Amino acid sequence: MNNLKKVTMGAVAVSLAASMAACGDAGTGGSGGKEAAAPGNAGADAAKSGKQVEITFANWISVEDGTKEAYNQLIADFEKKNPNIKVKSIGIPFAQFKDQVLVSSAGGNPPDVSMSNQNFTPAFAGAKVAEPLESLLGQDMIGDIVDGSKAGVTINGKVMAMPWAPHPSxxxxxxxxxxxxxxxxxxxxxxxxxxxxxxxxxxxxxxxxxxxxxxxxxxxxxxxxxxxxxxxxxxxxxxxxxxxxxxxxxxxxxxxxxxxxxxxxxxxxxxxxxxxxxxxxxxxxxxxxxxxxxxxxxxxxxxxxxxxxxxxxxxxxxxxxxxxxxxxxxxxxxFTEHQLVVTSGSKHKAEAAEFVKYLVSKDAMAIYHKLNGVMSSRKSIAALPEMNEDAYAKVFNEQMKTASPMPSANPxxxxxxxxxxxxxxxxxxxxxxxxxxxxxxxxxxxxxxx
Structure with missing residues (x-):
C-alpha cells in the first residue's frame, strides 16, 4: 500500500512560518479582467499610494511538472496587469498541503491566498482560516459560479472558497x-x-x-x-x-x-x-x-x-x-475541484481578492485551458467558444452537467x-x-x- 507521509507538525510550523511572512503594507488592486471591484474595496486607495504589496500564494501547481509552466505564465500576466502587486509562491506538495497551511495559519503566518479543494475547504473553514467571499468578490462573480461548484463551497450559507477549475472526471x-x-x-x-x-x-x-x-x-x-x-x-x-x-x-x-x-x-x-x-x-x-x-x-x-x-x-x-x-x-x-481561498488572517485582503479575481478571469482561464485543458467553474467563461474548441473540451463540459459536488460541509x-x-x-x-x-x-x- 502507498501511504501518505505524516507531517512533522513542529518542523512545518517553523519552516512555513518563515516562508509565509508577508512584506509591505499598502498597494494596488486590479482584476486583470472585466469584473468590478467589490464595494468597500481598499484596492483603489492603495493604488494611489504607488507602493508595492507582496502577497503570498500557497499552492501545489508550482511544484508539479505538469502545471509549472501554466503557473509561471499566470503569475507573469497578473503582475504585468497589476504592477503594484507582487506574488510570492509558497509551493507545497499536495500530500502535505492541508496540514502545512493549517499549521502555518494557526501559528499566525497564513498565506494571503491559498489553493484548496473540495476536501480542504471545509477544514479551512472549520479552523477559521478561510474568509467568506461574497463582499470581497462581489455578487456578480459569486452568481456566475456553476451551480454544482457553488454548492460545494457554500458552508453554513456562506461561500468560503472561489471555485477555480472544476476537474470533472x-x-x-x-x-x-x-x-x-x-x-x-x-x-x-x-x-x-x-x-x-x-x-x-x-x-x-x-x-x-x-x-x-x-x-x-x-x-x-x-x-x-x-x-x-x-x-x-x-x-x-x-x-x-x-x-x-x-x-x-x-x-x-x-x-x-x-x-x-x-x-x-x-x-x-x-x-x-x-x-x-x-x-x-x-x-x-x-x-x-x-x-x-x-x-x-x-x-x-x-x-x-x-x-x-x-x-x-x-x-x-x-x-x-x-x-x-x-x-x-x-x-x-x-468535482475534484481546485479552489481558491482568501485567508482570514491576510493583511492584504483587497489585493488577495484581486488576485483571485484574476485567476478565474477570462484571460487567466485562456492561459490555463490552452496549456492544461482545464475547464472554468464560471458559467460565462465555460460557455465561451474558446473553452469548447474541440471534442476533448466538449466531453468535459458535458461531464460537468452530471458531476456532483462533494458532500463536504463537515470539517x-x-x-x-x-x-x-x-x-x-x-x-x-x-x-x-x-x-x-x-x-x-x-x-x-x-x-x-x-
Whole structure:
C-alpha cells in the first residue's frame, strides 16, 4: 500500500512560518479582467499610494511538472496587469498541503491566498482560516459560479472558497490495448457493465512484450483521501449516498457502498486493476500502454502527452468519453475541484481578492485551458467558444452537467474520506467481506462527524 507521509507538525510550523511572512503594507488592486471591484474595496486607495504589496500564494501547481509552466505564465500576466502587486509562491506538495497551511495559519503566518479543494475547504473553514467571499468578490462573480461548484463551497450559507477549475472526471480509453484485446478501438463502452467487461478482456492480455503486467482499468486503492473520493464516486454509480439532507451519515444504507466494494475486490484481487495504486501511479501506466482505461480529470491530455514521451502524437492512441452510466442511471462523477481561498488572517485582503479575481478571469482561464485543458467553474467563461474548441473540451463540459459536488460541509470530511479507504484494504488485502468492512469502518466515520 502507498501511504501518505505524516507531517512533522513542529518542523512545518517553523519552516512555513518563515516562508509565509508577508512584506509591505499598502498597494494596488486590479482584476486583470472585466469584473468590478467589490464595494468597500481598499484596492483603489492603495493604488494611489504607488507602493508595492507582496502577497503570498500557497499552492501545489508550482511544484508539479505538469502545471509549472501554466503557473509561471499566470503569475507573469497578473503582475504585468497589476504592477503594484507582487506574488510570492509558497509551493507545497499536495500530500502535505492541508496540514502545512493549517499549521502555518494557526501559528499566525497564513498565506494571503491559498489553493484548496473540495476536501480542504471545509477544514479551512472549520479552523477559521478561510474568509467568506461574497463582499470581497462581489455578487456578480459569486452568481456566475456553476451551480454544482457553488454548492460545494457554500458552508453554513456562506461561500468560503472561489471555485477555480472544476476537474470533472471522464473516461479515457487506450486504443492500442482495445485493439489488442479484440475490442473496437474507436468505440468506448456505453454502459458500466460494458466497461467492466472490456476491462476484463484487456487484463486477460496478461503482460506486454517486456513482461510488464497489463491492467484493464485503474482504480485508486491507496490510503489517502483522494482514494476515498473515488470510492464515493463509485458508490454514486451504484446508487449510494454519503449523507442525507441533514448531513447525517447514510453511507452504509442501501447497497451502493457494498456493491462498490465488491467491484473493487473483484477488480483488484483478479488483477484487473493494480493493488494499492495512487493516481500518480495510474497516469504513467495509462500513458505507457499498461492500463486500458482510467477515469481522470481534464488535465489528463497534458499529463499523458508528457508521460508518454510522444507529445501531441500520443493523442491518436487514446480517446475520452463521459463516464458510462451504472445502477444510478446517469453518468456519475464528482468535482475534484481546485479552489481558491482568501485567508482570514491576510493583511492584504483587497489585493488577495484581486488576485483571485484574476485567476478565474477570462484571460487567466485562456492561459490555463490552452496549456492544461482545464475547464472554468464560471458559467460565462465555460460557455465561451474558446473553452469548447474541440471534442476533448466538449466531453468535459458535458461531464460537468452530471458531476456532483462533494458532500463536504463537515470539517472532518477529508478525514472521513481517508478513513473510508480502510474498507478497500480490508476487502482486498484483509480477506473481509464488504459487510464486515462497512460495519467496522462506518461507525468510525460517524464518530468523526459527531
Amino acid at each position: 471522464a473516461l479515457f480509453w487506450n486504443k492500442n490495448l482495445f485493439k489488442k484485446a479484440g475490442l473496437d478501438p474507436e468505440q468506448p463502452p456505453k454502459t458500466w457493465d460494458d466497461m467492466v467487461a472490456a476491462a476484463k478482456k484487456i487484463a486477460a492480455l496478461g503482460k506486454d512484450e517486456k513482461g510488464n503486467p497489463i491492467y484493464g482499468i485503474g482504480e485508486n486503492g491507496a490510503s489517502d483521501s483522494y482514494t476515498g473520493n473515488m470510492l464515493l464516486r463509485l458508490a454514486y454509480t451504484y446508487g449510494g449516498k454519503f449523507v442525507d439532507d441533514k448531513g447525517a451519515i447514510v453511507y452504509d444504507q442501501g447497497t451502493g457502498l457494498k456493491d462498490s466494494l465488491n467491484y473493487l475486490k473483484d477488480a483488484i484481487n483478479n488483477k484487473i486493476s493494480p493493488k494499492g495504486a495512487m493516481m500518480k501511479d495510474l497516469r504513467p501506466m495509462f500513458a505507457n500502454n499498461a492500463l486500458g482505461m482510467l477515469i481522470d480529470g481534464d488535465f489528463g491530455r497534458t499529463n499523458f502527452r508528457s508521460m508518454s514521451g510522444k507529445g501531441e502524437a500520443f493523442d491518436k492512441e487514446w480517446g475520452v468519453t463521459i463516464v458510462p452510466a451504472g445502477k444510478s442511471g446517469r453518468s456519475e462523477t464528482v 472532518k470530511f477529508d478525514n472521513a474520506m481517508q478513513v473510508s479507504t480502510d474498507m478497500i484494504v480490508m476487502v482486498t488485502e484483509g480477506g473481509k467481506s464488504p459487510d464486515e468492512a462497512i460495519s467496522t469502518v462506518i461507525p468510525k466515520i460517524k464518530e468523526l462527524y459527531k
